Amino acid sequence: MLKHLSPLLKIRNFCQRHPLRVLLATIFAIATVHYALQHEVIFTIAALNGLLQSLLLGLKPNPSHEPEWVADIFTQLKREHDVLHVKQRQLKVQKIKKVALSKLDEQQALLDFPFNLYRVTAMLFPAAQLAALQAWLATELPQAEIID
Numbered sequence: 001m002l003k004h005l006s007p008l009l010k011i012r013n014f015c016q017r018h019p020l021r022v023l024l025a026t027i028f029a030i031a032t033v034h035y036a037l038q039h040e041v042i043f044t045i046a047a048l049n050g051l052l053q054s055l056l057l058g059l060k061p062n063p064s065h066e067p068e069w070v071a072d073i074f075t076q077l078k079r080e081h082d083v084l085h086v087k088q089r090q091l092k093v094q095k096i097k098k099v100a101l102s103k104l105d106e107q108q109a110l111l112d113f114p115f116n117l118y119r120v121t122a123m124l125f126p127a128a129q130l131a132a133l134q135a136w137l138a139t140e141l142p143q144a145e146i147i148d
Helices: 007-017 019-037 041-056 127-140
Strands: 077-080 083-086 089-092 098-103 108-113 120-126 145-147
Antiparallel strands (some): 083 089
């Protein structure tokens, strides 16, 4: 929504949406400068902490649920004993019951693990690797149901 706005307009919109947070941050900024000039290290750190928390706490992260494109799907998957490494996540093999795998079009396919406690981001990969991935999943995760 705000991707096309300049940084100054983004700051202005933030200030309009969160006036009390900006007021509190301003007070902590003044206190930080005051204590820094007085060489009060502990109070400077405390005021700086208040400044950062007044700006950052309460802001929700904006997670991206867009599938990530990977050129080689096998670089993102690795099984070690009873753990499957998917990107930077680790999933217990016996807990993986379903794997979403489908061909979207002639160029790309989709792999996702949608029914796991820690949601792993979906990955788009070249459709030419689909057959090899199906064989790999059948070998490494025989208990998992492949859904389309």
